[in-house]
């Protein structure tokens with residue numbers, strides 16, 4: 001069974017979407033490690049190391065996603081997780097910025113998949129299946 | 135008229151406490167230097183004679199039960215994967231079992247680290263790493279290295295369940311003294327101490343007591359059943375929770391300031407509030423932390439080490455004391471007893487520092503997050519703000535003329551809103567040194583142990 005670490009990054013307390021993601025992924029047959037809201041980059045990475053996770057799925061809803069996610073890929077590499085997949089979604093930046101630019105920024109930061117506002121977790125299931133092979 | 139004798143073979147003192155079970159009374163207590171390097175029974179018998187003198191006659195005991203922290207206590211190495219997770223979980227399990235955690239290692243062990251395990255005379259290794267179904271590579275690597283380097287002391291494996299079979303094979307292949315337990319952290323941030331703790335205790339009973347020279351005395355006593363800190367933890371838990379119709383004291387903190395360490399125990403849930411979001415590894419209801427660099431004698435230099443030069447200069451000038459010199463003297467002469475006002479002042483100062491600092495490390499932290507719905511709080515560690523009592527024990531507290539000043543250092547004297555220190559507790563002192571003995575008695579007669587604690591702890595006004 002593939003393991004996915006989920007959580008909401010930074011000082012972000014939006015808890016509802018996190019619960020839905022947990023529920024959806026469990027029902028799709030994944031081992032879900034949910035570290036909840038108010039989680040730091042280190043919390044995600046530590047959980048991924050101990051659980052030998054395949055994918056870290058970061059949620060950011062309150063608009064500070066860019067600041068909160070910066071440097072995360074570098075920390076993963078330092079921690080021996082160079083091959084781990086990183087996804088990010090929610091409302092990752094403030095307001096309605098041009099999404100292609102936003103996406104490019106996050107891809108540059110080392111994220112494998114970046115989702116625009118309004119993408120529900122169901123839309124991402126295909127990608128997960130493709131990336132994880134199950 | 136059955137009498138019990140409860141014995142605590144401490145690192146410095148062997149302490150006795152006799153209890154009349156029918157009359158529900160403490161008959162007397164006594165203490166003598168522990169004589170573990172020659173023959174532990176010498177100090178024990180001297181303490182026993184002192185006890186007879188106090189009681190006024192020689193009496194028979196139906197049961198003699200002991201706990202021990204002699205000969206360095208139970209020395210453990212805690213090994214895990216990530217520092218904040220399985221390393222911390224392993225460390226907490228060791229501390230909760232009453233051990234001293236002399237070595238803590240994360241990720242892949244190095245040969246040098248394994249050499250230190252051998253050199254520092256570790257009694258038991260707790261090897262963990264990986265949540266269940268998670269990382270196996272690290273624990274397997276570490277087990278093989280320990281095997282290859284010829285480690286023969288007991289090793290408890292309490293890591294990822296999925297690696298259990300491999301670990302068993304490694305234990306067999308290298309002819310190691312291995313034990314398999316449930317994972318100390320089966321899920322992220324979930325602490326599961328029971329199985330490992332029980333195994334530590336069994337190994338302590340079976341092997342460690344003998345190695346510490348306490349076996350010699352076994353003809354005279356019935357059983358050594360616990361490491362001393364574990365007896366104290368059980369006493370504290372009983373005192374907090376109560377037993378049947380005998381009410382407990384509710385949430386409490388206990389501080390034991392010794393020569394080499396300051397031990398702190400808190401008996402309460404991590405939080406009782408609904409507006410906080412908890413962070414990090416789950417907290418135990420009965421938690422023990424040990425500060426190996428905070429102590430009155432052997433560890434006194436550690437206290438001064440963390441003072442700034444300015445602070446040292448201030449103390450030196452204000453009180454005309456060369457604090458660095460004084461501390462080094464205490465380090466060299468661990469049996470030093472204060473004999474004038476100046477010595478007393480220095481011991482008082484050191485004790486207050488131990489109390490303040492150990493609480494810094496034991497208590498939880500809280501930070502505000504503002505939302506339009508009002509404030510939300512992000513908490514890590516335990517919230518001790520509403521504990522009812524702070525209880526002090528250890529020679530320096532018991533002998534101090536200003537006991538309250540020491541214990542008060544555990545409260546939020548600097549008004550730091552981020553620290554969850556006790557707010558307005560009452561203070562008790564274990565004036566007769568009965569906490570460890572009552573932890574032992576609690577194994578047989580919890581109600582009586584609780585009653586005697588409640589009667590004999592001294593309230594500070």
Ligand code: B12
Nearest residue numbers: 012013014015016017059062063088089090091094095124
């Ligand atoms: C409820 C709510 C709150 C509640 C949260 C209560 C709680 N504890 O959960 C409260 C009142 C506390 C709150 C506070 C704030 N909020 Co608010 N909040 C909302 C609101 C109305 C609904 C959120 C919700 O629960 N949605 C339902 C769930 C199911 O959807 P979701 O969270 O979007 O999650 C789904 C998807 O996003 C997706 N998803 C999420 N993560 C990921 C990750 C990946 C990889 C993928 C594929 C998908 C995915 O899947 C989820 C499930 O389907 C939204 C507006 C909205 N309609 O979305 C604003 C909103 C999120 N909040 C917003 C803001 C600005 C704030 C505050 C900063 C307001 C302030 N000025 O103080 C604070 C920040 C607090 C903090 N520190 O986090 C903005 C964010 C704007 C932005 N990013 O540009 C929003 C969008 C409102 C708006 N339009 O302005 N908020």
